Amino acid sequence: MARPTCFQDILMALQSYWASAGCAVLQPYDMEVGAGTFHPATTLRALGPRQWAAAYVQPSRRPTDGRYGDSPNRLQHYYQYQVIIKPSPPDLQALYLGSLEAIGIDAALHDIRFVEDDWESPTLGAWGLGWEVWCDGMEVSQFTYFQQVGGHDCHPVSGELTYGLERLAMYVLGVDHVMDMPFNSPDAPTPLSYGDVFREAEAQYARWNFDTADTAILLRHFEEAEAECAATLAAPATDPRTGRPIVMALPAYDQCIKASHIFNLLDARGVISVTERQAYIGRVRALARACADAFLTTEAGGHDPAAPRAGA
Amino acid sequence: MADLLIELFSEEIPARMQARAAEDLRRLFTEGIVEAGLTYAHAGAYVTPRRLTLTVEGLAERSPDTVEDRRGPKLGAPDKAVEGFARGAGVAVADLELRDDKKGQVYFATIRCAGRTAPEIVAEVLERTIRDFPWPKSMRWGRGALRWVRPLHRILCVLSREDGHEVVPLVVDGIAAGDLTEGHRFMSPGPIRVSGHDDYAARLRRAHVMLDPAERAEHIRNDAANQAFAQGLELVEDAALLAEVAGLVEWPVVLMGRIDDAFLSLPPEVLQTSMREHQKFFSVRDPGDGRIVGFVTVANRETADGGATILAGNRRVLSARLADAAFFWENDLAVARAGMTKWTDSLSQVTFHARLGTEADRVARIAALARELAPSVGADPDLAEEAARICKADLVSEMVYEFPELQGVMGRYYAEAAGRPAEVAEAVAEHYAPLGPSDAVPSAPVSVTVSLAEKIDKLAGFWAIGETPTGSKDPYALRRAALGVIRLVLDNGLRLPLDRIFAENSGPLLAFFHDRLKVHLRDEGIRHDVIDACLAMTNADDLTLLVKRARAVQGFLDSDAGGDLVQLYRRANNILTQAEEADGVEYSFGADVKHAETDEERALFAALATERPRIEAALGAEDFGAAMAALARLRDPIDAFFEAVQINTDAQITRRNRLNLLADIRNLCVRAADLSRIEG
Numbered sequence: 007m008a009r010p011t012c013f014q015d016i017l018m019a020l021q022s023y024w025a026s027a028g029c030a031v032l033q034p035y036d037m038e039v040g041a042g043t044f045h046p047a048t049t050l051r052a053l054g055p056r057q058w059a060a061a062y063v064q065p066s067r068r069p070t071d072g073r074y075g076d077s078p079n080r081l082q083h084y085y086q087y088q089v090i091i092k093p094s095p096p097d098l099q100a101l102y103l104g105s106l107e108a109i110g111i112d113a114a115l116h117d118i119r120f121v122e123d124d125w126e127s128p129t130l131g132a133w134g135l136g137w138e139v140w141c142d143g144m145e146v147s148q149f150t151y152f153q154q155v156g157g158h159d160c161h162p163v164s165g166e167l168t169y170g171l172e173r174l175a176m177y178v179l180g181v182d183h184v185m186d187m188p189f190n191s192p193d194a195p196t197p198l199s200y201g202d203v204f205r206e207a208e209a210q211y212a213r214w215n216f217d218t219a220d221t222a223i224l225l226r227h228f229e230e231a232e233a234e235c236a237a238t239l240a241a242p243a244t245d246p247r248t249g250r251p252i253v254m255a256l257p258a259y260d261q262c263i264k265a266s267h268i269f270n271l272l273d274a275r276g277v278i279s280v281t282e283r284q285a286y287i288g289r290v291r292a293l294a295r296a297c298a299d300a301f302l303t304t305e306a307g308g309h310d311p312a313a314p315r316a317g318a
Numbered sequence: 319m320a321d322l323l324i325e326l327f328s329e330e331i332p333a334r335m336q337a338r339a340a341e342d343l344r345r346l347f348t349e350g351i352v353e354a355g356l357t358y359a360h361a362g363a364y365v366t367p368r369r370l371t372l373t374v375e376g377l378a379e380r381s382p383d384t385v386e387d388r389r390g391p392k393l394g395a396p397d398k399a400v401e402g403f404a405r406g407a408g409v410a411v412a413d414l415e416l417r418d419d420k421k422g423q424v425y426f427a428t429i430r431c432a433g434r435t436a437p438e439i440v441a442e443v444l445e446r447t448i449r450d451f452p453w454p455k456s457m458r459w460g461r462g463a464l465r466w467v468r469p470l471h472r473i474l475c476v477l478s479r480e481d482g483h484e485v486v487p488l489v490v491d492g493i494a495a496g497d498l499t500e501g502h503r504f505m506s507p508g509p510i511r512v513s514g515h516d517d518y519a520a521r522l523r524r525a526h527v528m529l530d531p532a533e534r535a536e537h538i539r540n541d542a543a544n545q546a547f548a549q550g551l552e553l554v555e556d557a558a559l560l561a562e563v564a565g566l567v568e569w570p571v572v573l574m575g576r577i578d579d580a581f582l583s584l585p586p587e588v589l590q591t592s593m594r595e596h597q598k599f600f601s602v603r604d605p606g607d608g609r610i611v612g613f614v615t616v617a618n619r620e621t622a623d624g625g626a627t628i629l630a631g632n633r634r635v636l637s638a639r640l641a642d643a644a645f646f647w648e649n650d651l652a653v654a655r656a657g658m659t660k661w662t663d664s665l666s667q668v669t670f671h672a673r674l675g676t677e678a679d680r681v682a683r684i685a686a687l688a689r690e691l692a693p694s695v696g697a698d699p700d701l702a703e704e705a706a707r708i709c710k711a712d713l714v715s716e717m718v719y720e721f722p723e724l725q726g727v728m729g730r731y732y733a734e735a736a737g738r739p740a741e742v743a744e745a746v747a748e749h750y751a752p753l754g755p756s757d758a759v760p761s762a763p764v765s766v767t768v769s770l771a772e773k774i775d776k777l778a779g780f781w782a783i784g785e786t787p788t789g790s791k792d793p794y795a796l797r798r799a800a801l802g803v804i805r806l807v808l809d810n811g812l813r814l815p816l817d818r819i820f821a822e823n824s825g826p827l828l829a830f831f832h833d834r835l836k837v838h839l840r841d842e843g844i845r846h847d848v849i850d851a852c853l854a855m856t857n858a859d860d861l862t863l864l865v866k867r868a869r870a871v872q873g874f875l876d877s878d879a880g881g882d883l884v885q886l887y888r889r890a891n892n893i894l895t896q897a898e899e900a901d902g903v904e905y906s907f908g909a910d911v912k913h914a915e916t917d918e919e920r921a922l923f924a925a926l927a928t929e930r931p932r933i934e935a936a937l938g939a940e941d942f943g944a945a946m947a948a949l950a951r952l953r954d955p956i957d958a959f960f961e962a963v964q965i966n967t968d969a970q971i972t973r974r975n976r977l978n979l980l981a982d983i984r985n986l987c988v989r990a991a992d993l994s995r996i997e998g
Contacts, residue, residue: 117617151468279668
């Protein structure tokens with residue numbers, strides 16, 4: 007394709023590259039998450055024996071990173087591009103490098119390096135080994151071979167790629183401040199910058215995240231999400247209405263995602279002490295584990311429908 | 319003889335694991351083949367980000383045949399025993415031999431093991447080495463079960479001889495050994511066929527791979543230093559960073575750039591830490607004013623534009639990073655200028671240890687202790703308390719959150735920004751010191767006071783809750799803290815009554831300190847029994863006094879008179895102890911010269927009369943050297959006394975007087991140190 011001129015060119019280049027590489031191009035998950043990994047297409051699909059290949063954009067929220075739209079590169083809301091392939095193919099590094107070429111990074115001119123960075127998500131009970139990929143000294147992606155998710159060993163192993171889209175695009179486009187980055191084509195009848203789209207939101211959310219979000223309500227929501235997750239998983243495996251086995255791992259996992267995001271908000275509000283922090287992370291992890299356990303009893307999780315089902 | 323070349327080609331190996339992995343490969347493989355009977359002349363290991371390489375020269379072609387005679391049961395043993403023996407030895411019963419033995423005829427089995435060829439042994443040992451490789455962290459990939467540090471792609475295993483080479487047949491988890499490797503990922507992609515040692519390194523170099531990590535490091539260091547020098551600047555040496563960077567590249571290309579002027583006002587420690595931690599850049603300074611003005615980055619390739627794009631990219635990333643640092647710095651300065659109360663207040667939210675309260679609790683304890691210690695250190699108690707109250711404030715600053723290793727360093731800048739006195743700011747910066755054995759010990763009184771208070775509070779706290787170091791486990795670095803206190807006290811000649819300062823846990827804590835002190839003084843050549851002899855004296859909690867005493871005693875013992883006097887002291891003590899046991903009394907009445915009967919006795923009385931006041935005066939002045947010298951002057955009279963005088967005479971008055979005289983000497987001998995504890 008022609009050299010990208012705006013943010014969405016890069017996004018679309020990645021979409022078509024990974025589509026041609028054989029991934030199902032999914033859409034973002036419709037909930038607030040801290041990273042693309044939280045999308046059930048990654049967390050839950052990394053579990054169990056079935057093959058999987060998906061790519062998608064995931065809007066991600068990190069309340070503590072808000073800078074009122076002033077920082078050249080920190081945002082409380084940003085986009086991650088996520089690729090997950092199970093089992094990890096032997097040429098995943100080459101596939102990944104092909105994606106950089108697709109967005110206009112010429113490996114003959116740039117210095118691309120794989121630098122050790124082991125990934126761990128204490129809230130998901132997940133870890134993997136891999137690298138952060140550097141382009142001319144900048145981290146452009148995270149490259150991970152999942153070893154464990156929700157406390158379960160991954161068999162086979164998934165390869166996961168995560169691109170920080172804004173940072174990557176700024177680099178490719180040569181923009182120093184994220185808000186100055188062209189969002190659509192600068193030649194469009196209505197050219198919009200990233201700032202035109204998001205500056206206002208960054209300021210509003212920064213204020214809300216840091217100073218006004220009602221912590222009492224958030225704390226209550228956390229408890230409710232936790233309780234609902236447990237209740238959903240505790241329901242009998244057989245649905246009384248249809249008489250079919252329906253384990254509700256996905257709706258339960260939604261509540262886990264919700265609890266995780268609320269925890270991030272409470273953290274940004276500064277009401278969680280260092281000691282409590284660990285306890286909250288442990289509570290979210292317990293939910294993630296329970297959802298992973300449940301997912302493995304579903305067909306998508308590799309359960310053979312002919313085999314006897316526990317509790318059925 | 320053959321030469322062996324092994325290369326394990328994988329995805330990028332973490333830099334920090336490379337050196338150890340090369341050594342492990344060499345050790346495990348060579349131990350394995352030697353155990354299997356295969357000898358070799360020399361082995362060398364190399365590592366790059368994508369390969370572990372082992373070369374073995376002068377490898378034997380096969381392991382030797384072996385013959386073992388194994389002794390079995392006696393003739394006439396049950397058939398089952400004989401059959402079992404033959405089975406165990408791997409021979410037929412018919413092949414057993416009867417031989418004469420002291421106790422009659424005995425079955426013997428002759429076990430012949432044919433030697434194996436080098437390829438057989440190499441294949442077996444290499445597979446085991448790969449499967450059991452001690453990576454600190456390893457992983458699986460795809461559908462495989464093999465664990466390696468990152469996905470393993472190729473195994474190269476070639477035996478070469480003068481007349482050609484062969485691939486050692488070997489398959490590990492679906493990866494078949496071959497004679498192919500790959501060059502630089504970007505500059506020379508694609509497989510390369512190699513026939514052995516001779517062309518391997520050369521072909522790799524042509525394919526833009528510098529195999530030897532030492533050569534890569536040397537290349538980087540030289541090139542970086544030269545580029546800096548050419549611009550009138552100097553490279554800030556950093557050996558750990560150099561080793562890491564050499565592990566990130568196969569084809570190092572050194573590029574130097576300048577830091578944007580906008581960031582030159584950041585503290586140099588911030589520039590250096592940010593560049594090192596985030597970018598793995600070396601710092602370059604202006605030798606004129608010592609400021610950090612540039613950076614060196616090491617790329618992994620040459621480019622058509624001479625690295626211009628790469629350098630520009632790195633500079634842009636650095637600017638973004640430093641913009642972050644500048645953001646933290648400005649925010650922190652605002653808090654500091656407002657008096658730092660936002661930080662000191664929020665320390666009550668930070669747990670120091672579940673059972674020792676928050677950082678705020680700890681600061682309150684350190685402040686009280688600093689005030690108490692200040693007079694003994696010669697520090698102003700108000701300044702010491704003030705410094706203690708803000709010494710932990712930077713822990714909750716944004717900069718220290720980002721770069722924990724800057725704790726203390728940032729505290730100084732913020733204390734200065736808050737308008738605190740220079741001594742206070744300095745104490746905040748220095749209160750963690752000394753951290754390691756080579757770390758400088760603070761000498762400014764306020765710094766010393768706060769540093770002592772910080773460490774003593776930590777020690778007393780963890781002793782109070784019973785979390786003391788055991789064996790190699792010391793998670794709170796309490797040994798380091800105790801050694802810190804010892805060095806602060808000794809280097810500054812402080813007189814601290816630690817017993818009173820430690821309060822309720824004084825006994826075990828002092829014992830811990832004394833153990834650390836022995837380790838510390840051992841390097842100085844002071845023996846542990848000398849320290850024991852000094853520890854037995856009063857005020858052993860006064861470390862400065864203790865060490866002064868120990869040095870004098872060690873010096874005394876190192877002299878000729880010292881060793882002799884210890885012998886004489888022992889002799890006197892033995893005679894006295896026996897007499898006291900026999901008589902059931904303690905001889906401490908004082909001897910009287912009027913009961914002296916011989917010249918030697920009178921001479922000893924005279925010598926005692928002369929030296930005793932000198933010893934007393936020297937002890938009063940803590941001049942243990944002089945006290946020991948005076949003691950040493952008693953050696954000849956005591957010696958003569960023992961030569962000439964029979965202690966145990968029938969004349970009871972004379973005998974008692976002599977025993978009392980010995981008691982006087984014994985008492986004098988233990989005034990400077992308890993000589994009974996000296997060994998040898």
